Amino acid sequence: MHDFVIRPPNMSEHKVAAFFATRQMPDDRKVLASYAGIGPQSVYLPIQKHTDIVQIIESDLTPHIADAVVTHRAGLLIGVKTADCVPVLLYDEKRRVVGAVHAGWRSSAQAILTKALAVFTDRFYSNPVDILIAFGPAICSDCYEVGSEVIEGVVKATGPGDYVSKRGSKYHIDLRAANRLQALVFGIPAAKIWMSAECTCCRPEKYYSYRYAKGTTGRLYSMIAQKQ
Numbered sequence: 001m002h003d004f005v006i007r008p009p010n011m012s013e014h015k016v017a018a019f020f021a022t023r024q025m026p027d028d029r030k031v032l033a034s035y036a037g038i039g040p041q042s043v044y045l046p047i048q049k050h051t052d053i054v055q056i057i058e059s060d061l062t063p064h065i066a067d068a069v070v071t072h073r074a075g076l077l078i079g080v081k082t083a084d085c086v087p088v089l090l091y092d093e094k095r096r097v098v099g100a101v102h103a104g105w106r107s108s109a110q111a112i113l114t115k116a117l118a119v120f121t122d123r124f125y126s127n128p129v130d131i132l133i134a135f136g137p138a139i140c141s142d143c144y145e146v147g148s149e150v151i152e153g154v155v156k157a158t159g160p161g162d163y164v165s166k167r168g169s170k171y172h173i174d175l176r177a178a179n180r181l182q183a184l185v186f187g188i189p190a191a192k193i194w195m196s197a198e199c200t201c202c203r204p205e206k207y208y209s210y211r212y213a214k215g216t217t218g219r220l221y222s223m224i225a226q227k228q
């Protein structure tokens with residue numbers, strides 16, 4: 001059963017079920033829910049549109065447009081779907097809040113992770129030093145050649161850093177590292193952050209990759225729930 005998922009080690013000792021699924025995971029809510037030990041009726045996935053919208057889930061599970069989801073409800077499995085974009089899971093054990101973020105370049109350029117963290121602190125009174133963050137498998141810098149509009153947008157939202165490289169006339173970006181920098185700037189301690197080293201595009205047998213498949217592909221599930 002464990003072959004289908006990667007469980008972030010920084011969340012394994014806590015009262016939370018968190019995982020990044022590989023492409024072997026069936027596209028089935030019942031199976032997803034079983035990995036978290038909850039019922040299939042308590043699964044929420046937003047309608048992702050590369051926005052900066054952070055949705056707070058209380059009791060209404062009707063899908064809305066959002067690229068980040070935050071909830072304090074125990075027993076509710078929330079998540080995002082990706083194929084190269086950066087999946088991020090968030091957990092504050094003290095304030096009992098979880099979050100899931102879909103950080104593609106457009107959302108990263110709108111600081112979606114920073115905005116999700118701001119919901120933790122503003123709405124749920126989290127202290128940034130208590131928030132655990134896990135970054136799942138995503139496209140690596142080598143595989144991710146991008147246009148100047150991507151660099152400009154992400155740097156504007158993130159600040160300068162070594163996540164950008166220029167190779168000849170081509171730009172490359174490490175989107176996972178850019179989002180990690182957004183978290184550090186927000187005040188999350190480096191020791192609270194775990195980052196998968198795996199690239200979706202370098203490992204197409206294990207993950208779905210939009211770029212490797214040149215468009216048509218499945219999606220990877222990244223899910224988190226507080227245990228009841």
Ligand SMILES: [Zn+2]
Pocket residue numbers: 139140141142143199200201202203
């Ligand atoms: Zn790669």
